[in-house]
Amino acid sequence: MAGREQAGAARPQASQLVGIPGVGKAVADKLAKLGLRSNEDLALHLPLRFEDETFITPVAAAPHGVSVQCEVTVLSSEVAFRPRRQLVAKARDQAGDLLVLRFLNFYPSQQKLLQAGAHLRVFGEIRNGFFGAEMVHPRCQRIEESEALPQTLTPVYPTTAGVGQATLRRLIERALKLADLSETLPEALLTQHKLAPFAESVHLLHQPPPADFGESIDRVQQKAWQRVRFDELLAQQISLRRSYVRRREHTSVRLPATGQLTNALLSSLPFQLTGAQQRVVAEISSDLAQAHPMQRLLQGDVGSGKTVVAALAMLQAVENGFQAALMAPTEILAEQHYLKLKDWLPPLGVQVAWLTGSLKKKEKEAMLSAVADGSAQVVVGTHALIEESVSFDKLGLAVVDEQHRFGVRQRLALRQKMQDAGTAVHQLMMSATPIPRTLAMSFYADLDVSVIDELPPGRTPIRTRLVAAAKRDQVVGRVHDACKAGRQAYWVCPLIEESETLADLQTAIDTHATLSAELPDIRVGLVHGRMKPDEKSATMEAFGRNEIQLLVSTTVIEVGVDVPNATLMVIEHAERFGLSQLHQLRGRVGRGAAESECILLYAGPLSEMARARLKVIYENTDGFEIARQDLQLRGPGEFIGARQSGLPMLKYADLEDPVLIEAARSAAEMLLKEYPAHAERHLQRWLAGAEELLKA
Numbered sequence: 001m002a003g004r005e006q007a008g009a010a011r012p013q014a015s016q017l018v019g020i021p022g023v024g025k026a027v028a029d030k031l032a033k034l035g036l037r038s039n040e041d042l043a044l045h046l047p048l049r050f051e052d053e054t055f056i057t058p059v060a061a062a063p064h065g066v067s068v069q070c071e072v073t074v075l076s077s078e079v080a081f082r083p084r085r086q087l088v089a090k091a092r093d094q095a096g097d098l099l100v101l102r103f104l105n106f107y108p109s110q111q112k113l114l115q116a117g118a119h120l121r122v123f124g125e126i127r128n129g130f131f132g133a134e135m136v137h138p139r140c141q142r143i144e145e146s147e148a149l150p151q152t153l154t155p156v157y158p159t160t161a162g163v164g165q166a167t168l169r170r171l172i173e174r175a176l177k178l179a180d181l182s183e184t185l186p187e188a189l190l191t192q193h194k195l196a197p198f199a200e201s202v203h204l205l206h207q208p209p210p211a212d213f214g215e216s217i218d219r220v221q222q223k224a225w226q227r228v229r230f231d232e233l234l235a236q237q238i239s240l241r242r243s244y245v246r247r248r249e250h251t252s253v254r255l256p257a258t259g260q261l262t263n264a265l266l267s268s269l270p271f272q273l274t275g276a277q278q279r280v281v282a283e284i285s286s287d288l289a290q291a292h293p294m295q296r297l298l299q300g301d302v303g304s305g306k307t308v309v310a311a312l313a314m315l316q317a318v319e320n321g322f323q324a325a326l327m328a329p330t331e332i333l334a335e336q337h338y339l340k341l342k343d344w345l346p347p348l349g350v351q352v353a354w355l356t357g358s359l360k361k362k363e364k365e366a367m368l369s370a371v372a373d374g375s376a377q378v379v380v381g382t383h384a385l386i387e388e389s390v391s392f393d394k395l396g397l398a399v400v401d402e403q404h405r406f407g408v409r410q411r412l413a414l415r416q417k418m419q420d421a422g423t424a425v426h427q428l429m430m431s432a433t434p435i436p437r438t439l440a441m442s443f444y445a446d447l448d449v450s451v452i453d454e455l456p457p458g459r460t461p462i463r464t465r466l467v468a469a470a471k472r473d474q475v476v477g478r479v480h481d482a483c484k485a486g487r488q489a490y491w492v493c494p495l496i497e498e499s500e501t502l503a504d505l506q507t508a509i510d511t512h513a514t515l516s517a518e519l520p521d522i523r524v525g526l527v528h529g530r531m532k533p534d535e536k537s538a539t540m541e542a543f544g545r546n547e548i549q550l551l552v553s554t555t556v557i558e559v560g561v562d563v564p565n566a567t568l569m570v571i572e573h574a575e576r577f578g579l580s581q582l583h584q585l586r587g588r589v590g591r592g593a594a595e596s597e598c599i600l601l602y603a604g605p606l607s608e609m610a611r612a613r614l615k616v617i618y619e620n621t622d623g624f625e626i627a628r629q630d631l632q633l634r635g636p637g638e639f640i641g642a643r644q645s646g647l648p649m650l651k652y653a654d655l656e657d658p659v660l661i662e663a664a665r666s667a668a669e670m671l672l673k674e675y676p677a678h679a680e681r682h683l684q685r686w687l688a689g690a691e692e693l694l695k696a
């Protein structure tokens with residue numbers, strides 16, 4: 001809901017490159033796909049690596065397994081048809097050693113290039129072929145007798161099909177002469193962060209001086225890379241910071257704490273808030289008292305107690321005569337919240353309404369009118385809350401649980417709903433997927449973040465076991481024992497696709513049938529996403545009352561389910577799950593005082609990645625640590641996927657460097673305050689097209 005989801009497709013920006021010799025509309029379109037529309041874009045399109053074409057290696061002396069450059073004269077070439085159609089040329093270098101050049105796919109132009117008598121520089125790996133030394137698909141360049149060797153390393157650029165290296169090199173070389181690479185940062189900043197000059201850095205990254213060894217290129221370019229990474233992060237920070245500031249310019253109602261209702265709730269709870277809960281409650285409470293809308297992300301591991309924090313925030317709105325809404329992505333989750341709030345709030349004289357798609361027409365009408373006339377002060381539901389028919393009397397606060405699981409359209413609708421409410425509504429977003437620190441510092445820099453970093457006391461740690469699917473019988477035995485001892489268990493079947501499909505459903509149904517047969521003296525239930533909502537909640541309630549002992553489910557129980565007597569969880573095909581999903585699922589047990597266990601059944605053979613991920617979940621229980629390692633294993637793409645749509649990805653900076661991110665953040669603040677024109681130019685350079693997407 002951070003605003004940028006309203007962005008549709010990038011505003012198509014005309015390419016300034018059309019008309020350069022060799023760049024027609026077709027090439028320009030392909031370049032645009034790479035984000036290259038101007039000389040400035042080209043100058044910032046940095047090489048992936050270099051090839052050293054500054055010297056010639058004799059064929060006889062070429063080390064194997066390494067790309068080398070040889071200079072040869074073609075003796076003969078022919079198209080052979082066995083074992084398949086291919087172009088084979090025989091050539092000789094100056095020392096007279098034979099080199100075969102082989103092309104399994106080739107263009108007529110290559111055939112022409114390889115005519116007998118042609119002088120070529122060829123670049124590739126030499127291996128032993130049928131006729132001796134050969135190169136497969138070498139890069140070939142026709143040369144004049146005794147043509148000078150390049151003085152610099154040859155850059156290899158990221159590209160897509162259709163734009164060759166030679167074209168890119170030519171365009172970029174040209175762009176480097178024409179692009180505006182003037183300094184966007186004030187002197188003070190350069191000195192403070194010991195940054196290399198921009199233009200010089202860019203040139204060095206495209207055209208480093210010849211180096212003797214691979215590593216020394218890295219050393220030569222180190223400061224230049226640092227500069228580019230800093231600049232890229234800085235652009236991101238400026239843009240996020242700016243949208244944060246702009247949003248804070250909106251006014252909203254002040255909802256200062258009176259303590260009237262919140263204190264009453266606190267004294268009615270059977271527990272004390274943890275220190276971490278108290279801290280985040282205070283942060284939220286002080287945001288609500290401001291005259292601009294809260295934009296806060298509340299992060300807390302599964303079971304850390306976010307619901308009560310949300311309840312306290314909502315009560316603060318109610319104390320001020322406003323309504324509060326709590327929206328959850330699934331019916332089960334919404335209902336869990338509803339059941340809690342229905343316990344907590346009506347005794348304080350606060351009316352709670354419940355809105356989901358599955359309500360009967362009459363019930364729904366009653367709810368809608370209670371919401372519209374303000375008699376329902378707290379409203380809980382699924383995205384049914386943002387349907388057109390829902391109109392609030394005085395909405396002051398919207399809480400969104402697991403907000404990243406809502407689709408873009410739903411988030412937009414919520415925004416609209418809040419705009420309809422008149423002044424800007426305060427927003428609290430909650431997430432049980434911990435966002436690693438560097439990510440929070442970069443991609444989430446436009447939100448205020450509160451973290452519950454402590455679990456309520458009295459939880460016993462969960463034991464995690466990895467068990468091969470071949471030993472499934474033993475696991476069924478464990479389930480039996482646990483249920484016979486009065487405990488309950490979950491059995492989770494995997495999702496095969498992104499969202500629940502019929503195949504997943506069938507898996508769950510089959511598993512339910514199998515387990516029911518294997519465990520005749522255990523009451524086995526089934527819950528999945530395609531069930532009717534009232535069937536689903538009837539099953540969940542039966543599980544809550546221990547009328548069902550073993551609950552087979554698809555991943556619909558992922559979040560929010562709270563049955564302390566459930567102490568065993570079996571996850572089938574754990575290797576197919578994401579790490580955060582496994583962590584969330586595992587958080588469904590270990591909610592009571594009894595020791596809990598999570599059994600991850602896996603089917604071999606495991607890929608290296610699957611093995612690494614299972615190891616992480618096996619060795620760690622802290623959600624933040626798991627998220628950090630997940631980020632390392634997979635890169636930021638999937639985390640950010642949650643925010644996505646238009647968010648500019650970082651091309652060069654990585655998220656391993658909190659110090660650099662922090663530096664960029666403070667620089668962004670400084671620029672926006674003291675050098676707004678510099679900030680503007682800097683954004684223009686880095687986010688020319690994408691900035692449009694970030695408007696709040």
Ligand code: ADP
Pocket residue numbers: 271272273274277300301302303304305306307308432456457560562
């Ligand atoms: P989550 O952050 O995963 O949404 P919940 O809000 O569902 O966690 O809380 C998990 C359980 O812990 C609930 O049963 C809740 O009532 C309980 N709980 C919350 N805060 C505390 C606390 N400070 N002490 C003891 N139990 C708590």
Ligand code: MG
Pocket residue numbers: 306307559560
């Ligand atoms: Mg929750």
